[in-house]
Amino acid sequence: MTQPIHNPDRTADVLIIGAGASGAAVAASLSEAGFDVVCIEQGHWQDSFKFPTTEPDWELRSMSSWSINPNKRKLPEDYPINVENSAVDPVMFNGVGGSTIMWVAHTPRLHPSDFRVKSLDGVAEDWPISYEDLEPWYDLNDQVMGCAGIAGDPANPPRSERPMPPVPIGKDGEMIAGAFDRLGWHWWPSDNYVNSTRYGEGRDACNFCGHNMMGCYQRAKASTDLTYWPRAIAQGAELVTGARVREITTGADGRATGVNYLDSEGNNRHRAARAVVMAANGVGTPRLLLLSDSDKHPNGLANSSGLVGKNLMFHVYAGVSGVFPDHEEPWVGPVANIILSQEFYETDPDRDFVRGYSYQMARGQGPGATARSGPKRVSWGQNHHAELGRRFGNTLNLGVIGDDLPEEHNTVTLDDRLKDSSGLPAPKITYRVSENSRALLDHALVQGQAVMEEAGASEVMINQLSREAGWHLMGTARMGDDPERSVVNGNGQSHDIDNLFIVDGSVFVTGGAVNPTPTIQAIALRTADYITNERKDLKA
Amino acid sequence: MTLNSDTSLLSAALDRVIPPVDDLPGAGGMGLAGEVVKRCEADSRFNAALTTVIGALPSPNDFTALDDEGQDGALRTVESSDPDAFGLWLDVVYAIYYMQPAVHRRLSWHGRTPQPEGNVMPPWDESVLEVARQREPFWRQV
Numbered sequence: 001m002t003q004p005i006h007n008p009d010r011t012a013d014v015l016i017i018g019a020g021a022s023g024a025a026v027a028a029s030l031s032e033a034g035f036d037v038v039c040i041e042q043g044h045w046q047d048s049f050k051f052p053t054t055e056p057d058w059e060l061r062s063m064s065s066w067s068i069n070p071n072k073r074k075l076p077e078d079y080p081i082n083v084e085n086s087a088v089d090p091v092m093f094n095g096v097g098g099s100t101i102m103w104v105a106h107t108p109r110l111h112p113s114d115f116r117v118k119s120l121d122g123v124a125e126d127w128p129i130s131y132e133d134l135e136p137w138y139d140l141n142d143q144v145m146g147c148a149g150i151a152g153d154p155a156n157p158p159r160s161e162r163p164m165p166p167v168p169i170g171k172d173g174e175m176i177a178g179a180f181d182r183l184g185w186h187w188w189p190s191d192n193y194v195n196s197t198r199y200g201e202g203r204d205a206c207n208f209c210g211h212n213m214m215g216c217y218q219r220a221k222a223s224t225d226l227t228y229w230p231r232a233i234a235q236g237a238e239l240v241t242g243a244r245v246r247e248i249t250t251g252a253d254g255r256a257t258g259v260n261y262l263d264s265e266g267n268n269r270h271r272a273a274r275a276v277v278m279a280a281n282g283v284g285t286p287r288l289l290l291l292s293d294s295d296k297h298p299n300g301l302a303n304s305s306g307l308v309g310k311n312l313m314f315h316v317y318a319g320v321s322g323v324f325p326d327h328e329e330p331w332v333g334p335v336a337n338i339i340l341s342q343e344f345y346e347t348d349p350d351r352d353f354v355r356g357y358s359y360q361m362a363r364g365q366g367p368g369a370t371a372r373s374g375p376k377r378v379s380w381g382q383n384h385h386a387e388l389g390r391r392f393g394n395t396l397n398l399g400v401i402g403d404d405l406p407e408e409h410n411t412v413t414l415d416d417r418l419k420d421s422s423g424l425p426a427p428k429i430t431y432r433v434s435e436n437s438r439a440l441l442d443h444a445l446v447q448g449q450a451v452m453e454e455a456g457a458s459e460v461m462i463n464q465l466s467r468e469a470g471w472h473l474m475g476t477a478r479m480g481d482d483p484e485r486s487v488v489n490g491n492g493q494s495h496d497i498d499n500l501f502i503v504d505g506s507v508f509v510t511g512g513a514v515n516p517t518p519t520i521q522a523i524a525l526r527t528a529d530y531i532t533n534e535r536k537d538l539k540a
Numbered sequence: 541m542t543l544n545s546d547t548s549l550l551s552a553a554l555d556r557v558i559p560p561v562d563d564l565p566g567a568g569g570m571g572l573a574g575e576v577v578k579r580c581e582a583d584s585r586f587n588a589a590l591t592t593v594i595g596a597l598p599s600p601n602d603f604t605a606l607d608d609e610g611q612d613g614a615l616r617t618v619e620s621s622d623p624d625a626f627g628l629w630l631d632v633v634y635a636i637y638y639m640q641p642a643v644h645r646r647l648s649w650h651g652r653t654p655q656p657e658g659n660v661m662p663p664w665d666e667s668v669l670e671v672a673r674q675r676e677p678f679w680r681q682v
Contacts, residue, residue, distance in 0.1 A: 051655070053653060054655045056653060060639065064582075064585075072585065074584075113679075113680040113682055157679060169668065170661050174668055177668060187672055206658075207658025209658040217655035347680075367643070368635040371638060372635065377631070384558055
């Protein structure tokens with residue numbers, strides 16, 4: 001995308017770290033409000049015509065250069081992550097658009113109760129903001145990203161008409177939905193940021209290739225390189241790619257003054273700004289805050305509470321797979337944004353856990369992925385062909401996404417030895433699945449088995465916990481009213497540094513049991529509006 | 541392991557992992573050993589797994605001298621001693637085998653890449669919501 005020439009020596013109004021879901025939203029909002037915005041992104045622009053779904057080796061590439069896991073992808077713009085002490089592997093993408101390049105674009109919202117778990121259930125903390133506080137920005141984001149769906153879901157507060165009708169759920173979706181109906185359990189077509197019709201500049205309708213996790217050739221799936229960034233750049237925002245921030249710099253007064261970074265040639269550079277907005281995800285943001293320690297901030301930036309990097313939440317994932325011998329072509333249609341059930345979303349005192357979970361139906365895959373994934377790999381040897389034959393083309397899945405309550409011992413810290421390609425300390429994850437999460441998943445697996453059997457599955461397989469499922473990186477710089485119990489306030493502003501803001505999943509207080517991106521983007525847009533309306537002092 | 545290595549051991553192992561079926565030879569007989577080595581050379585994780593597995597098997601002559609049961613036993617020994625390496629090697633082998641057009645034909649799978657053609661689905665039909673719409677709102681009031 002062509003950009004005008006910017007003076008790198010100027011002092012920008014706002015410098016954003018990270019060009020993904022939240023950074024792009026802030027960049028567009030602030031640049032449209034007249035702020036001079038620069039964004040530093042360690043990855044690069046993606047060419048949708050070069051996504052691997054047009055190549056015969058696409059299944060193999062999903063295990064290496066197009067893996068969702070940066071430890072497997074190992075691109076220069078990725079950073080390694082020490083996961084030796086983690087039950088879940090964080091996954092992400094580094095580039096313009098961030099993880100929206102590789103997401104499935106399933107876009108449910110948090111429930112009102114998710115913001116009040118302490119008051120309602122006596123666990124974790126309440127958010128300093130409510131569902132109603134965020135609702136206008138949820139709606140705005142749905143319009144910009146393009147939401148396909150249908151209003152009227154009884155499990156959620158009423159919401160405005162979606163810009164597009166739902167993506168078809170297919171015969172397989174109807175089969176699973178029918179099972180939920182017969183059991184008397186909730187289901188609803190998923191809200192998606194996937195075009196069911198042409199929507200947005202140069203963006204086609206989905207052609208149901210079934211592999212939206214590997215980039216979208218059709219540009220039907222919303223990613224912020226296609227939605228927010230063109231708007232931001234048209235309004236004068238500067239996006240610097242292939243540049244890795246080393247630290248946020250501060251002045252004698254302790255306030256943020258900009259960043260030191262390595263440019264695409266590996267040269268040390270400095271960019272000055274009147275404010276810094278962090279949008280580097282729930283692992284990258286605490287990592288950078290900890291890397292930015294100094295005499296004035298010996299425990300890292302914005303860390304007087306000691307909570308930077310603590311309370312890491314992922315969402316716990318498990319799954320039930322059903323084999324349906326008479327089913328055909330389960331790979332047709334979006335892979336995991338079809339229907340969801342929130343029958344067991346809210347706390348029920350009769351259960352042995354608090355909070356709850358959602359089910360998300362997921363489709364089958366190509367033969368290579370069928371052979372190597374699912375609850376267990378297809379066996380090798382004499383039984384291989386018979387086992388593959390039973391599963392390939394016949395398997396549907398019910399993913400469980402469980403509420404993952406914050407615990408201070410689940411952390412992002414700096415690794416003593418592991419470094420990224422620039423020699424900067426890599427993050428280290430320490431994470432274990434809580435008893436509450438395990439009880440919740442166990443409940444979900446029993447109910448999920450009932451759904452599959454009701455739908456007519458001839459064989460049901462259980463995946464107790466998905467390890468490579470840390471898509472949702474949350475809680476490591478949480479928001480709150482009390483500076484001793486939180487890192488930022490309800491506007492995403494650091495309690496310690498009034499010109500430092502955080503807008504990614506780090507600020508989540510609790511995670512709910514839904515994919516977080518619409519909430520992340522709503523928070524980012526709300527923070528941008530706060531800056532626009534209340535921090536005019538940041539504008540030159 | 542490199543492309544210049546003797547791939548006879550790998551080829552024999554591939555035939556045990558994915559044996560012949562119908563009119564198709566096993567993965568080794570299909571000549572996939574070279575492709576496995578090439579793909580592994582391009583990814584250090586894959587290459588480490590391949591090297592571990594091949595290094596833990598008997599020599600090519602000793603392995604091929606074993607009967608089928610013996611060869612499977614040797615592979616199972618490697619699998620149990622280093623399940624991560626063996627599993628990753630297996631994943632690579634599966635991915636490469638299921639890239640082959642002859643295999644697609646046997647599975648009666650179209651074998652097309654997901655894009656650019658995509659697929660066809662019947663249009664969205666709102667009548668599927670008939671039962672779900674009867675449910676009263678039940679989200680938890682705050």
